[in-house]
Amino acid sequence: MINLEVLKIALAGLLHDIGKFSERAEREIPANYIASNQSLYQPEYKGRYTHQHSLHTAYFLDENYKYFPEELTRHSSDAVSLINLASKHHKPDSPEQLIISEADHLSSGIERKEFEETDTYTRSAREIPLMTILEDISITNKWKENKPENFNFVYPVQMLSPNSIFPIKKDEYGIPKYKELYEKFITLFRNLPHKSCPKLWFEHLDSLLLLCCSSIPSATVGITEKGFKEIVSDISLYDHGRLTAAFATALYIYHSQTNSMDKNSIKDRESEKFIIIEGNLYGIQDFIFSEGGSTVKNAAKLLRGRSFYVSLLSELAADYILEQIGLPITSIVTNAAGKFKIIAPNTEETTNAIKMAKEKINQWLIEKFYGEVSIGIVYIKASYNDFIQQNGVSELLKKIGKASEIQKFDKINILKNGGSVTNYLNDFSSEFGVCPVCNRRAARGRNKIKEDNLCDICYDHVKIGKELVHENRIAITTKDANLKEKLRVPVFDKYQLAFVTGELSELAKEGKVIHFWDINKLWQSDKYSEEKIYSFKLINGYVPRFIEEMDTDEIIEKLTYGEKKEDKIQILETLREDTILSFHHIAKFALEKSDDGYVGVDALGVFKADIDNLGTIFLKGLRPEKRTFSRYTTLSRHLNLFFTLHIPYLCRTKFKQIYTIFAGGDDLFLLGPWTDMISFAKRLSEDFNRYTCENSEITLSAGIYITKPDTPVLTMAEQSEKALEYAKASGKNRITIFNVPVRWNDLEYIENIRNQLNRWLEEQLITRSLIYKLNEILEMVRQERIIRQQQISDPRKLNALTWRSKLYYHVIRNVGKGKTKEDRINIATEILENLVKWLEMPEEAFRIPLWQTIYMKRRA
Numbered sequence: 074m075i076n077l078e079v080l081k082i083a084l085a086g087l088l089h090d091i092g093k094f095s096e097r098a099e100r101e102i103p104a105n106y107i108a109s110n111q112s113l114y115q116p117e118y119k120g121r122y123t124h125q126h127s128l129h130t131a132y133f134l135d136e137n138y139k140y141f142p143e144e145l146t147r148h149s150s151d152a153v154s155l156i157n158l159a160s161k162h163h164k165p166d167s168p169e170q171l172i173i174s175e176a177d178h179l180s181s182g183i184e185r186k187e188f189e190e191t192d193t194y195t196r197s198a199r200e201i202p203l204m205t206i207l208e209d210i211s212i213t214n215k216w217k218e219n220k221p222e223n224f225n226f227v228y229p230v231q232m233l234s235p236n237s238i239f240p241i242k243k244d245e246y247g248i249p250k251y252k253e254l255y256e257k258f259i260t261l262f263r264n265l266p267h268k269s270c271p272k273l274w275f276e277h278l279d280s281l282l283l284l285c286c287s288s289i290p291s292a293t294v295g296i297t298e299k300g301f302k303e304i305v306s307d308i309s310l311y312d313h314g315r316l317t318a319a320f321a322t323a324l325y326i327y328h329s330q331t332n333s334m335d336k337n338s339i340k341d342r343e344s345e346k347f348i349i350i351e352g353n354l355y356g357i358q359d360f361i362f363s364e365g366g367s368t369v370k371n372a373a374k375l376l377r378g379r380s381f382y383v384s385l386l387s388e389l390a391a392d393y394i395l396e397q398i399g400l401p402i403t404s405i406v407t408n409a410a411g412k413f414k415i416i417a418p419n420t421e422e423t424t425n426a427i428k429m430a431k432e433k434i435n436q437w438l439i440e441k442f443y444g445e446v447s448i449g450i451v452y453i454k455a456s457y458n459d460f461i462q463q464n465g466v467s468e469l470l471k472k473i474g475k476a477s478e479i480q481k482f483d484k485i486n487i488l489k490n491g492g493s494v495t496n497y498l499n500d501f502s503s504e505f506g507v508c509p510v511c512n513r514r515a516a517r518g519r520n521k522i523k524e525d526n527l528c529d530i531c532y533d534h535v536k537i538g539k540e541l542v543h544e545n546r547i548a549i550t551t552k553d554a555n556l557k558e559k560l561r562v563p564v565f566d567k568y569q570l571a572f573v574t575g576e577l578s579e580l581a582k583e584g585k586v587i588h589f590w591d592i593n594k595l596w597q598s599d600k601y602s603e604e605k606i607y608s609f610k611l612i613n614g615y616v617p618r619f620i621e622e623m624d625t626d627e628i629i630e631k632l633t634y635g636e637k638k639e640d641k642i643q644i645l646e647t648l649r650e651d652t653i654l655s656f657h658h659i660a661k662f663a664l665e666k667s668d669d670g671y672v673g674v675d676a677l678g679v680f681k682a683d684i685d686n687l688g689t690i691f692l693k694g695l696r697p698e699k700r701t702f703s704r705y706t707t708l709s710r711h712l713n714l715f716f717t718l719h720i721p722y723l724c725r726t727k728f729k730q731i732y733t734i735f736a737g738g739d740d741l742f743l744l745g746p747w748t749d750m751i752s753f754a755k756r757l758s759e760d761f762n763r764y765t766c767e768n769s770e771i772t773l774s775a776g777i778y779i780t781k782p783d784t785p786v787l788t789m790a791e792q793s794e795k796a797l798e799y800a801k802a803s804g805k806n807r808i809t810i811f812n813v814p815v816r817w818n819d820l821e822y823i824e825n826i827r828n829q830l831n832r833w834l835e836e837q838l839i840t841r842s843l844i845y846k847l848n849e850i851l852e853m854v855r856q857e858r859i860i861r862q863q864q865i866s867d868p869r870k871l872n873a874l875t876w877r878s879k880l881y882y883h884v885i886r887n888v889g890k891g892k893t894k895e896d897r898i899n900i901a902t903e904i905l906e907n908l909v910k911w912l913e914m915p916e917e918a919f920r921i922p923l924w925q926t927i928y929m930k931r932r933a
């Protein structure tokens with residue numbers, strides 16, 4: 074359990090620089106307030122008060138004291154009052170205040186000399202934009218000189234939204250709207266829910282700060298031998314505050330538990346006071362895609378439930394550890410796609426807590442999932458100086474990465490620690506046997522869904538999958554909380570989950586609400602228009618639904634095309650009732666209506682992508698002097714947001730039939746109508762390019778596997794992974810479509826070819842049969858290439874060398890039917906010229922537009 078003193082320290086860390094926000098928003102401080110408080114919070118330099126923002130922080134707190142939970146503003150002495158903890162970070166005079174100050178320095182990651190904030194630099198802090206570290210990443214050591222004028226992209230001062238996470242060109246920055254943003258912030262701050270439950274309130278505040286302060290630069294000036302100068306400001310106020318909170322809490326607990334709450338001990342930067350914990354959830358893919366006999370018909374719903382459930386396992390595993398150590402959520406410094414890092418105090422209590430959490434969690438996972446899913450938890454120790462010294466952070470990351478690697482290959486040991494499954498068989502009843510969904514656990518009478526009886530866990534997954542569509546908020550409660558609907562199996566035998574519409578105020582007051590999350594709102598719209606902010610978790614993807622606007626004759630005709638008459642009514646009923654589109658329905662969207670019925674192939678495109686060279690980017694992407702921990706966490710947050718915020722938003726607004734199976738960390742797994750998937754891929758690469766400031770050193774690779782909707786999901790996963798690996802093996806920065814790896818840049822050219830082929834077909838300049846012939850000729854081109862490369866001639870294949878004459882023959886026969894002889898010659902010449910060029914494209918890239926055309930024009 075977290076105690077209130079710890080929470081207060083975290084809060085002070087989180088808000089210590091909030092004055093920079095109000096200062097830039099030109100919040101006026103009354104003269105008498107300045108007069109009586111200046112000497113308290115602001116240090117002096119050559120007879121002048123500096124660090125104006127500390128006073129603003131104090132004023133913000135004073136002005137808003139009554140909006141804080143009472144428990145956090147109470148204090149036994151001035152040394153530990155919230156206002157002094159937060160505002161005296163440049164002038165600390167108690168050990169606790171010194172802790173915030175140390176954490177502030179540590180979070181900045183530099184041996185920061187105290188400098189005067191005067192007007193000797195040219196621009197005011199208000200005008201200096203937040204730049205992006207994404208622009209400054211190079212894995213080939215080609216960094217530009219580190220001057221503000223060398224960088225072109227900045228973030229607009231705005232609330233976090235699917236649009237505002239994209240950097241803009243510097244000249245589009247204009248006058249930042251600090252005032253407007255600050256007003257929104259204050260309104261939302263005063264309205265933060267769950268004030269009677271400080272821990273929940275604190276989590277909502279953390280999200281509010283992410284929303285309002287992630288586009289605001291923290292430090293804007295630095296000091297050189299020559300004086301003050303503007304710096305490349307690439308850490309947001311949010312990231313800086315949050316990391317300060319994490320370091321401060323760890324230090325506070327460390328000095329409390331080691332009885333060393335004194336200034337000298339706090340200033341000791343040699344001792345290993347910190348522990349960095351890394352958690353990894355293993356077996357995510359196997360778990361999501363594992364299947365039994367009857368999953369195909371429920372595949373979409375079950376996938377949704379399961380992929381959400383793994384996100385939940387990872388969130389709650391991190392929470393379990395926090396809870397055991399007594400840390401707030403701000404101590405989780407990175408968290409993406411089943412992997413998280415926590416900053417904790419290096420004490421015996423902590424290491425015991427970690428050991429306990431690891432055992433409990435894995436024991437539960439073994440009991441419920443028979444080892445299919447497990448969690449690796451490792452940690453390393455670190456001192457203040459380890460974080461600060463040149464390359465220190467890279468070394469720490471390498472060290473913990475190595476520890477995780479060992480743990481991963483030592484999975485058996487994780488399982489051993491957890492215990493064994495003793496009464497497996499006792500669980501089963503002769504009446505219901507084994508669960509038809511997982512084929513593993515015992516089915517139960519109480520878990521009937523349609524004609525099947527499921528096991529408790531699968532029943533939970535299907536339920537979650539269904540509820541997720543309707544509700545935006547979930548509460549994580551203690552397992553004894555009085556809820557209307559409960560999970561059959563509380564997670565880790567500790568957490569219950571409820572989909573809620575209200576705030577569960579009563580339960581929260583009883584201390585039974587552990588988290589209260591908004592899981593949909595943020596990516597559902599480009600503006601956060603709510604009057605209240607709930608802590609949000611981007612752990613929910615987008616799922617195509619049968620929504621009202623689809624209930625038209627045209628779409629229904631498409632969705633039921635090719636089905637037997639008697640099935641159509643049933644399909645419609647299920648659609649309207651279930652609302653989640655099944656894979657069969659999604660595939661149907663690939664069909665196109667033509668004059669005589671539908672054309673095309675109702676197939677799915679399964680899409681898998683991830684960022685190239687990710688490990689190198691994290692370890693060596695930034696220039697050595699910039700490799701600070703806060704840049705590491707900032708980078709992780711940025712990359713994660715692209716996948717967890719932008720992708721679901723893009724699907725929801727532009728690609729409504731694309732299902733996000735998972736999107737987070739650095740990778741992406743989607744499924745949609747195969748035709749949409751190819752256009753999506755092009756859009757994704759453009760957006761990613763824009764997101765990373767057109768930095769050619771941060772690239773993606775992807776693969777699309779096209780298949781029929783009744784293919785087992787496991788096959789889909791494996792085949793799309795293969796396509797992705799092929800793109801990587803062919804040089805990265807590529808996408809594999811129809812087994813052809815092409816550069817992203819080539820997609821446009823390929824699209825042009827397809828359009829050209831379509832035009833010729835539509836204008837009846839070429840025939841369908843020529844298109845099929847071209848496919849045979851393309852195969853000959855491939856054979857020819859092999860023959861030439863290997864310089865061995867299998868006589869039976871030498872025929873391939875004749876593809877040109879074959880092409881000539883078929884084009885002349887099939888082109889420009891019904892036209893005059895002269896026209897035919899002209900048309901044939903143009904078409905031949907183009908076809909030869911296309912057929913000779915590297916890697917048989919012509920296969921992509923050709924096969925697209927063949928599949929799209931086929932009668933359905």
Ligand SMILES: [Zn+2]
Pocket residue numbers: 508509510511512513514527528529530531532
């Ligand atoms: Zn089951």
